[in-house]
Amino acid sequence: MNGVRKQHSRRQMQTVMGQTAFRATLHVVVRVPAARGMDGAAEPPASFGADVCVLSASHISSGVGVYKGESSTGSLHRFRGQQPEMRTGAYLLLVLCAAACTRAADRPLERAEDRDDDVDMDTPELLEKYGYPCEEHIVETEDGYILRMLRIPYGKASPLVPGQRKPAVLVQHGLMNSADDWVIMGPNASLAYILADKGYDVWLGNIRGNWYSQRHRTLSPEEDKYWHFSWHEHGIYDMPAQIDYVLNATGHKQIYYIGHSMGTTMFYVGMSMKPEYNEKIRAMFSLAPIAYMNHMISPLFQLLAQFTTSAQVLLHLIGASKFTPSQELIRLIQPKICNDKAITEPICTNVVFMICGFDKEQVVEEKLAAISAHIPAGSSTRQFIHYAQGIDKGHFRQYDHGLVENIKRYKQPTPPDYKLINVKAPVYLFYSLNDWLAGPKDIDRLYTQLGNAKRKFKIAYEKFNHLDFTYGKDAYDLVYKHVLDLMHKYEQGDL
Template identity: 30%
Template sequence: MSLYVRGRPVDADIDAIVGQHGFAVETHTTTTEDGHILTLHRIVGVNGVRAGAPVVYCHHGLMTNSELWVLGDATERCLPFKLVAEGYDVWLGNNRGNKYSNTHARWDLEDKEYWDFSIDEFARYDIPASIGYILQLTGETVLKYVGFSQGSSQLFASLAMNRELNGKIQHFTAISPVLVPQRLTHPVVAPLMLNPHYIEYIFGPKALLPFVPTVNSWLPSGLFNKVIDVSLQVLFQWNGINIPQSQKQVGYPHLYSTSSVKSVIHWFQIIRDQQFQLFNNTQSYNTSNIDTEVLLIYGDADCLVNIEKTCESLQSCKVETVRCPSYEHMDTLWAKDVENRVFNVILDKYRDIDGGREAIKSSGSLFL
């Protein structure tokens, strides 16, 4: 089934997007130890969710949200829908600060304290809280984790901080995995590497570019898509030639969601020092604590992925790599042939783990 978008789909939320594909969404919330209220989305097929079905948790990248996973221009080009059809219980997470997780037990969005978070807080609080909630609700003891870009970084950091969490991850698929990105060379961006805190002087201490959704709604879709293409070319030298225009039309209007300026500063510190480290260089994440099995899927034209350095950092666990020739960063979700080159690779891996398609689909007996 193809997803046809008429007009400007900017205001459509995940329920509407998923509904166009014939699926539904359950909305759940959990509160972190430091008071952030996170929204989790569970994808539900026409037959509901089978009790005892193996769980897959998907987490988005920097400055996006759970919608990222369901923005394929056709149903078969969305990984969660393929997983649900295979018999999995599929959940999508959201970081603090994005459009679905923007409340706190104490702080308001106008408060500077609300936005005082970086990768450290994502890893220390958000990921364990989300995984803990899902496992408690489903009664399962382990789940499979799929992270895109920073979504993979957050689990790497979380596993490094929390050795106990390793026992709850049956398998970890890192798509376009970002651990220590290669240095950015654009003349506007490169000087910020010298002192990443300059970013706060430019953008303030709260949310980064909160006006983007408004600009998105004002501009004609073709012009907005062009702005995105040019921005990605200038910043990262991505050409986007593997992504169909139909995919950009569906995906680009939903690509951006708010995050903190501090989280971007954190990335610039990591890039400058070429170390996967905590905020303000206090210490490196101890990746030797990671012992879950990892599958790395990456494009060899992706300047943000340093696959050699990533593998060097993961010597304490079993690691498999899948290289996608000519793929850039977003291609691992949106390229025209992504179903065969990425999604089916993941499904085949899961079938190996779970004993095949029929074994997965027959797990459990009751619908929730």
């Protein structure tokens, strides 16, 4: 099949964002894998010399996405869509950029052949590199957000057969992440490739606010109003729009859903608020599920939970609308995970690891630079505050806007709880004991309240962490294999 090759990379798409508006609800770009050499490279790797670190005042004042600051070690510091009125975020950019250059000056230059070129590639580029097809689909939500979904219609080990309709699965990333999560570890390790090779039609979701989905019918990401959403909006707008799009595109009546972290939270929200969507899900697989958060031990969320009633403190720590952690916050969290000399720099300097924790025994060292280059992918401040409210109050409920606004919105002083009994789709929970965000006691509580919880699986490795569900070297054996076995039983009619 011949298609139009997308010329914009993730970085370029971020730069032009807001200058070109997608009005159509259907926009498909098909990427066909190009011919490659034995090593899978499209062209000889570039040589790297002196480090580059450029950040001008015009970048900050214009609000254009900036990602410069790449050291010779391949550690890419990405800064996207900073808002001109957010001084804390602007200063943070300058400090981090200067720090990147200072650290790089003290390190020996890395040989070009040792550098992982996946650092610079987005999901379509990675799929093309490894010989997998990719379609890009534009989906508009009910409230005007423009989402970019990525589809792998077939795998290398499961080619497309004329007239065949492969079972469809929607795979949804978590907080601060994107579709990149499901491909960054490469074939035979990342879930997207594995599902495609097992015969599934794979759809990778991208929620509002990450760098694939920063468009809106009328708003710009440079406006505070654009970022006025939490995972509540992901659940009632983003998820239903993506489910309906996949069903319409494939002709199926039901699809599978696999979510990680916040990708599970938004599912519980959506199914409780829009119970008619339960009938559209054949089975749902929750990886590191998050609903109740009383036993969440992440240092960042524990800290934020102390200030949920003090808006000014919170906004100073994490940003006014888009998540932009301050230097003070990073200094508070960093010592909690960087006191082990064996921990590598990408973990100590990446805010996602600071929030979610790590398991050094599951870390694939050669992929750390690529992982760190793709996270964080963009989040709103309200996503974090909403989780922190759950820790503080012990409820799984809608966003707390304060007494006056709550009465206006909910007709009561406190937000209503989500009715988990309405989640009637079959749900399977996969959890671990070393998860900083999804505590086992919270999983037990969730399991008893879901309307159709089928089974919960404790990962058979005690140190398995929240991010190991996507990046862990044993993720296939400990998690994915069991998910695939369940999906196969559904396909065979055994479940």
